[in-house]
Amino acid sequence: MGADGLLGAFEEQVLLAVIRTAGEAYGMEVRRELERMTGRDLAIGAVYATLDRLEAKGLVTSARPRSAPSRRLFSIARAGVASLSATRAARERLWHGVNLARLAPDRT
């Protein structure tokens, strides 16, 4: 997350994966979801390190469910939702008026 409150690309992906796997969002599941959606084989260490950083910033929280105390389950915090929405808004402003088709080379 930059000084302006916007998320980095990987942080954004990890936050989205936490939302998508809500209720199941422990480290390996987040990693699997990212792999499924982006097609990239991500290192589990990188996912945990990013989740820690997000938690330190207050964008996610972690807790241990009574049923599985060995697991650290992540859920998005209110600040995380706000950051995601700000990041998305910024991205859409950037995309506004950009026509990729015009820039793409002609296909014959």
Place this chain on the structure above:
Amino acid sequence: MPSQLPPLAASCLRRWIPRAEQAEVLGDLAAEYARRRASDGRLPAEGWLWRQVARSLPPLVRRSWWRGWTGFEPQANRMQPGGAPMESWIMDVRYAARRLRTRPTYALLAILTLALGVGGTAAIFSLVRGLLFERLPYAHEEELAVFWNQFDWSEAEYVFLKPQVTGFQSFATWRSADVTLEAPGAPARLLHGIASSANLFDVLGSRPALGRTFQTDEDRQGAENVVVLSDAMWRQLGADPAILGRRLRMAGVDCTVIGVMPARFWFPDPEVQVWFAASLNPQSRSGQYAQIGRMPPGRSIEGMGPTLTQITGLLATNFQYSAQWDKTKNAKLTPVREYLLGSLRPALLATAVAMALILLIACANVAALMLGQVDGRAGELAVRSALGANRRRLAQQLVAEAVLVGTLAGAIGAGLATLGFRFLVAMLPLGAWGQAARIDWTLFALAIVIALVAAVAIALVPVVSLWRGDVRGRLARVRTSGGGRMEGGLVVAEVALAVLMAAGAALLVRSVTKLYAIDPGMDTRQVAVVDITMPVQMSTELRQRTLRELVAAVGAIPGVRSASAVQRLPLRGTGDNWGIQIAGHPELPRSTTAFRIVEPGYFQTMGYRLVAGRLFDATDRPDGERGVVINEALARQYFGGENPVGRQVVTFDSLERVIGVVGNASEANLVDSAAAARYMLYDQIPYAPTAHSIVMRTSRPGDVAAVLVAARRVIQQTAPSVAVQELTTMRRVFALAVGPARQVMGLLAVLTALAMVLGAIGVYGVISHFVNRRMRDWGIRMALGLAPRRVVGHVVRRGLALVAIGAVIGVAAALAGARLLTSFLYGVSAGDPLSLAAATTALLAAGALAAYAPARRASRVDPASVLREQ
């Protein structure tokens, strides 16, 4: 889940994952690995797993560092045991950094103290390694040995022995032969050279970098003059690879350059620039040579007994020796390393020991400081322990602090080591090796390693104290009296080491003072000296005339009161002894005395004392009767109680009349007892060597430097073919004659001052801490009427008691260890009571001073404020 990770992969990851998360992360990874293994096969699954490990480690390491540094703990891990194993170290280092920042006096004292010790030790060990342990630039140096090195050998002996001695693979001979190098349009310059038998390089097993070395017959008389250059000399001449075959004019003759040695090569010292093939004369019995032999492979010096017997047997058949210089009786081989470097060892060893002592003192100091800090933190440690920190963790924190101090000290120490290295090279009596000593990266590595080892050793002291003590019990004892025994012990050790060094320094100071107190028999103040060398081909008459002209020319330099010349300056060692007989006394044994050839005005210039008769003057003409001036020792030895003036002595076959007697002077060495010497005029004998010293007495002490500069110019203008070898003063010649003791003393004095400062800091630190601990007691007692001056007395007594115990141990150690300095001592025994007393007194004074500051603080305490603090 039948999931098992390969043990190596698991252990790589485990130390970087917090304990609370290890089961989950490793379990999930194992499950995913098992799934992939079942679906894709073993190899692809393992490939995936190791990619995971390799790509996970960097972010995990970064996370451990970040967590340790920021102290971040996720919500889910609260009330779970511990973070990642490496994280606690990072936290402790960070905590230590914060503690050091908030206690700048303690931190600076600890770091700088340790840095001093580390820097000095790294510098001396780097020097010792480079000088004493570097491989010599000769093949199989263990096979090389020098023949009875207390003797000089002659060309006749070498030529006679060489074809007959069978026990060596080969042996060579060499002598020092400094030569002039003349180049058109430039002043002549003096080169350090060696003249050797042709096989010298073969015996050493050294090959040239360019060209070749000598061939078998090149040391015969009449062979072409050939020369091999050192790498440095070759570079000074332009580093031209085409130099081979070029002719250089050296010592007045043309020499052909046949080879250049590699940069690393030196023999017998790093200052030698050229090697000549000597033209060996089988008849020459003048002894200036040394001999070196290569023993058969695998043979030790002890195994050379039969060969030595063979050599002494051969010598006995062909040569006759006086009892004192009998080579047939004193056969001894010296390993080449000892022969070349042995003289450096005592000074280096003494310095290394002194530096190691400084390091020990510094370590004791830092350990005492840390111990004081631990004691000051007793409350904090007790609280932490009550909250569940175990001793291991508390110890780890102390080690982390020590390692941080050590790392910083190592970095500063490495910088100090480079300065220290240059300082040592300048201060130690290393001669030519001083210039060869180089700093390399190992110096820095050494500094860091020494610092870290020292830091861990230091940390052991408080850790042991922590381990022994009952941490929780300390909570109750905080700020009460007692304790501090370990700190006291450290200071006692420090003081003992400082006394040991101070005693060594005091011994050297006494030796050197005694050496300086010797009367050299002349006035060494205000005498400028120029050493010159004349070309070999210059005739005797021309040399005499040139010398006359030079003395006249330098005598006219403003500021010169009188000038003269001599073929061998006093205080530069033995040599130039000539045979003597007394006319009319054939019964007196034929013997030799020191023989000096001088220009008129020599005695006035050098400040000799006239005892009887007269000195040389204008009446002593070249064609007149030959006069000789003798010294008192000669007069006593050969004339007993008679007046020698007017009597005649015989040199070779001619008669000289004794015209005067002068006082004894140190013609050879400073510490020799007065030796018989006689002096004659250059103009009255048909001989003039190539090397001379021109001496000038100046009107004022401040003129010496200016006179030397002017003299060089005047000499070059008056006689361009004469090489100016060295500009110096008699003061300096005298200082060199005092020898290595003077230089080692200077160094040891500096180090001792350092040791005493460190010792005083130690006493100060411990006494301060002692005062802080007892502040409350004194507050109460002073409130009840205890006089402040009694508090001062009590504290200072405590400091002095520590110093006194340390001094006793130090004196005992000094008595045992002074043997190390024996080779530098003159006129003082290693157990000299005055030196030991001086060392002890100095430390007691320093200790009292160091204890006085905290004592005054204690006596000024306001009882009310102390009691309020409780």
